[in-house]
Amino acid sequence: MNNATPSADGCVTTFTKHFVQVDGVQIRYLEAGQGSPVVVLHESGSATPSPLNHLLARQFRVIALEISTFGRTPVDEQSSSPRDVARMLARATAAAGVDHYVLVSTAAGAPIALWQAIDASERVDALVLISPSVLLPVGRTTTSGFTDDPELERRLGEIQVPTLVLLGTNDEVLPPQTGQMYVERLPNCYYVLVYDASHAMETERPEALLAAVCDFVERRGAFIVERQSTAINP
Amino acid sequence: MKASFFCTNSYLSAEAFRYRGWPTPPALFRSEVGLRSVNFALEQAKLADELGFDWVSCSEHHYTPLLQTPNANVFAAALSQVVCRAKIAVLGPLVSMNNPVRIAEELAMLDQLSGGRLVVLFLRGTPNEFLAYGANPDETRARTQEASVLITRALTEPQPFGWEGRFYRFRTVSVWPGPIQRPHPPLYYSGNSLESATFAAAQHLGLGVSFYPPHVVAQMTGHYKQECAKHGWEPSPDQILYRSFSAVGEDDKEAAALQAKFFVGAGIDNLFRGRGAALAPPTQSQAGFGLGELRFCGGPDTVVRQIADFHEATGVGVIDTAFDGAGLTLQESAKSMRLFATEVLPRIRHIGIDVARQQEPAMAATGA
Numbered sequence: 001m002n003n004a005t006p007s008a009d010g011c012v013t014t015f016t017k018h019f020v021q022v023d024g025v026q027i028r029y030l031e032a033g034q035g036s037p038v039v040v041l042h043e044s045g046s047a048t049p050s051p052l053n054h055l056l057a058r059q060f061r062v063i064a065l066e067i068s069t070f071g072r073t074p075v076d077e078q079s080s081s082p083r084d085v086a087r088m089l090a091r092a093t094a095a096a097g098v099d100h101y102v103l104v105s106t107a108a109g110a111p112i113a114l115w116q117a118i119d120a121s122e123r124v125d126a127l128v129l130i131s132p133s134v135l136l137p138v139g140r141t142t143t144s145g146f147t148d149d150p151e152l153e154r155r156l157g158e159i160q161v162p163t164l165v166l167l168g169t170n171d172e173v174l175p176p177q178t179g180q181m182y183v184e185r186l187p188n189c190y191y192v193l194v195y196d197a198s199h200a201m202e203t204e205r206p207e208a209l210l211a212a213v214c215d216f217v218e219r220r221g222a223f224i225v226e227r228q229s230t231a232i233n234p
Numbered sequence: 235m236k237a238s239f240f241c242t243n244s245y246l247s248a249e250a251f252r253y254r255g256w257p258t259p260p261a262l263f264r265s266e267v268g269l270r271s272v273n274f275a276l277e278q279a280k281l282a283d284e285l286g287f288d289w290v291s292c293s294e295h296h297y298t299p300l301l302q303t304p305n306a307n308v309f310a311a312a313l314s315q316v317v318c319r320a321k322i323a324v325l326g327p328l329v330s331m332n333n334p335v336r337i338a339e340e341l342a343m344l345d346q347l348s349g350g351r352l353v354v355l356f357l358r359g360t361p362n363e364f365l366a367y368g369a370n371p372d373e374t375r376a377r378t379q380e381a382s383v384l385i386t387r388a389l390t391e392p393q394p395f396g397w398e399g400r401f402y403r404f405r406t407v408s409v410w411p412g413p414i415q416r417p418h419p420p421l422y423y424s425g426n427s428l429e430s431a432t433f434a435a436a437q438h439l440g441l442g443v444s445f446y447p448p449h450v451v452a453q454m455t456g457h458y459k460q461e462c463a464k465h466g467w468e469p470s471p472d473q474i475l476y477r478s479f480s481a482v483g484e485d486d487k488e489a490a491a492l493q494a495k496f497f498v499g500a501g502i503d504n505l506f507r508g509r510g511a512a513l514a515p516p517t518q519s520q521a522g523f524g525l526g527e528l529r530f531c532g533g534p535d536t537v538v539r540q541i542a543d544f545h546e547a548t549g550v551g552v553i554d555t556a557f558d559g560a561g562l563t564l565q566e567s568a569k570s571m572r573l574f575a576t577e578v579l580p581r582i583r584h585i586g587i588d589v590a591r592q593q594e595p596a597m598a599a600t601g602a
Contacts, residue, residue, distance in 0.1 A: 166398075169383060169387075179391070179393065179395055180391065180392050180393040183393040183394070183395075184393065190396065191393060191394070191395045191396065192395065192396035192397065192398055192405075193387060193395055193396065193397050193398070194398045194399075195380055195383065195384070195397065195398065195399035195400060195402075196380070196399075196400060208398055208400075209398060211398065211403075212396065212398050212405075223405060224396070224405035224406045225405070226403075226405065
């Protein structure tokens with residue numbers, strides 16, 4: 001079954017549906033594009049590719065994994081913690097024939113992505129966390145959408161892979177100091193503000209973060225170097 | 235009520251003002267006049283400080299002898315060294331046309347050089363000035379909004395960050411030095427339109443309105459306060475400022491004589507002639523804006539009454555005013571300023587003060 005949805009500029013990217021078996025559990029993923037593999041953890045609902053995924057598929061091989069606690073994939077009751085889900089999805093990625101990849105997550109998918117970066121560090125080449133709902137300022141209690149995982153917070157300093165955190169300036173869910181917290185806790189973290197973007201920027205304004213994500217996927221930390229020509233009359 | 239002396243750094247020779255149109259050719263600049271002009275401006279600023287003005291201000295304008303401050307931050311740096319007590323008010327940088335990160339860096343330096351006395355108003359600029367740096371006029375409102383948000387974040391983010399905007403992209407921003415005032419110096423946003431006032435309210439910025447007559451200012455400030463309430467806050471009088479021209483005489487008759495010759499040549503309208511006519515002038519320059527009007531003019535009693543009435547109608551708590559439109563002698567403009575400082579300022583201090591005292595905790599929280 002194909003899943004073809006027009007992106008914001010009308011271009012159609014066709015995602016094909018696949019299934020892999022991991023420990024007896026069937027996990028669904030959607031795939032499109034060619035090139036360097038980018039594994040995307042979708043936020044919620046069915047594995048409908050987001051507008052950002054469609055745009056990424058123009059440059060990369062995008063594998064959109066359906067997290068087992070959401071959507072129509074049979075729920076494995078033993079795989080309920082983010083770490084367990086992360087391990088299962090890492091095995092699913094291997095079963096899909098992907099050895100090394102950049103991992104992209106949105107909001108509540110961030111704990112799963114971070115655990116993968118800890119437990120499968122030899123395979124995760126870089127992390128992209130969009131509006132990540134993991135860290136809260138000291139004194140703030142966990143609210144809906146945030147994961148209370150003290151062990152994950154203690155081990156964030158182990159994540160050596162380059163990590164890009166993207167936050168919208170109009171995000172009313174995450175506190176303003178979110179970006180600095182990730183930079184302070186992860187040893188190799190870059191933090192980018194996306195102007196006029198909300199918490200749901202992946203679906204509302206994917207074009208606004210596309211350049212930063214693509215540059216980071218291709219060049220990692222070197223994405224801070226401007227390579228586009230500014231010559232007017234070369 | 236606070237008073238700010240608008241230090242225009244006007245060119246002290248009528249020859250340049252006889253040129254019709256904008257821009258004024260650099261060929262009309264004489265070095266000795268230019269030097270005399272800037273030294274006089276700095277002397278005026280020092281005098282304003284000694285006379286008790288709360289702020290000394292400057293503003294970015296381009297290609298004109300009327301206001302020789304194309305880089306307001308450079309001039310403000312000089313002001314910070316001769317003005318020892320009053321705040322240094324940059325009202326303001328034209329953020330639609332300049333590098334926002336560079337502006338943030340300069341503002342932080344200014345706050346440092348002034349010992350934490352900086353005040354800033356983010357301005358968009360007038361259409362003729364968009365031509366100076368090749369800014370697309372249709373984009374300047376949106377650029378002004380984005381730049382003001384970026385500058386504020388650049389002054390307050392404690393870690394290096396990147397910026398993906400509609401008009402600006404920076405992959406690494408890490409302003410050093412930081413501002414002395416925390417979280418940042420008092421910030422204002424140009425409020426010469428309802429849209430701008432709406433934006434200022436949403437961003438918790440003070441409001442700066444210029445030259446409009448009282449009934450129009452009242453519309454802007456009334457709308458601004460309503461929008462602030464929607465966002466859960468109330469501005470203090472100090473967070474609403476008004477830019478104007480003023481002339482104070484010994485009496486109303488003397489002030490009328492000053493008014494008759496206040497502006498020289500085509501005055502402010504000259505900015506929208508010549509190449510300045512390539513773009514439609516702002517609605518502000520059309521009848522009803524008051525760009526070339528003396529808002530406060532008269533003997534001391536008259537001016538006190540005018541300011542009191544103005545505050546009553548608009549809620550403005552800071553009057554930023556210039557005492558010369560390049561048409562007065564140095565002695566006339568200096569006397570006007572002295573009369574304002576000694577005969578008017580002491581009698582308007584109490585205006586709006588009760589409201590300000592009630593809101594002091596809120597002002598501290600917003601950096602105002």
